[in-house]
């Protein structure tokens with residue numbers, strides 16, 4: 001559905017070149033749900049803008065839904081939907097009229113555009129707001145109208161730039177419910193950007209981590225976490241002498257063991273399998289653990305392992 005080769009976009013700013021996207025190779029299959037994750041300024045929006053033909057690349061190439069972004073931008077646009085960061089519906093017309101106008105802009109006849117508007121209103125559970133103006137809706141309802149606008153022409157592929165940013169947790173969950181339903185019921189390919197690490201972790205089956213305009217990790221959240229960070233087991237013993245024994249035993253299970261006083265920390269994969277065996281071996285060596293904890297990594301730990309920086313801290317900043 002998407003194939004990019006060395007896709008690059010530079011901007012000129014005050015005599016300097018900003019490499020917003022610095023050579024991205026990406027392959028996305030039909031029906032995938034892919035989250036692009038990365039700090040502010042990583043290049044996610046620039047990448048989406050190139051794939052949706054809103055911005056020409058400086059170099060490299062890409063085909064999207066079978067069409068070349070350089071030589072056939074109108075072919076790309078006919079086959080994709082794009083929900084940008086800003087609201088796509090205006091303030092002054094009723095929601096249904098906005099959708100009908102959108103359908104007309106894609107060349108539908110009046111009757112077909114009306115029929116399609118009603119269909120997407122149903123898909124996004126917006127029927128009750130059909131006659132309201134977008135400006136009178138809540139943030140979450142409005143975001144659903146944006147998604148409906150992107151679906152009017154039945155695209156096989158939908159790009160969503162931060163679909164849940166700025167919404168309260170309940171509206172975020174609701175937007176995700178709709179995104180997952182589009183995929184399940186219509187088999188759509190969905191490519192989205194998000195700032196929410198937990199959302200990418202739980203919802204997307206594939207996470208593409210972007211930093212400084214490059215892809216630095218690509219895979220399922222589970223695989224990225226187990227390959228790049230692993231789980232941690234923390235065991236406390238009653239004396240430092242016991243901790244020294246626990247360290248020796250831990251080194252049989254893990255190449256990464258740290259000891260601090262009576263606390264022993266080891267990196268393993270997966271902890272659920274290793275912990276019982278570690279505790280049994282420890283008992284056999286004459287040491288009883290006072291406490292044992294398992295911590296599973298987050299995507300922020302993955303980013304930290306890859307870059308030495310915390311995505312959470314950067315976003316807070």
Ligand SMILES: Nc1ncnc2c1ncn2[C@@H]1O[C@H](COP(=O)(O)OP(=O)(O)OP(=O)(O)O)[C@@H](O)[C@H]1O
Nearest residue numbers: 011013018020038039040041042043044045046047
């Ligand atoms: N029109 C532009 N002119 C100059 N620089 C730009 C322009 N658009 C983007 N950039 C720069 O390109 C880099 C990538 O920006 P981009 O908006 O793609 O990042 P992003 O990952 O989407 O960030 P965010 O998560 O904050 O939306 C940034 O350094 C940004 O300042």
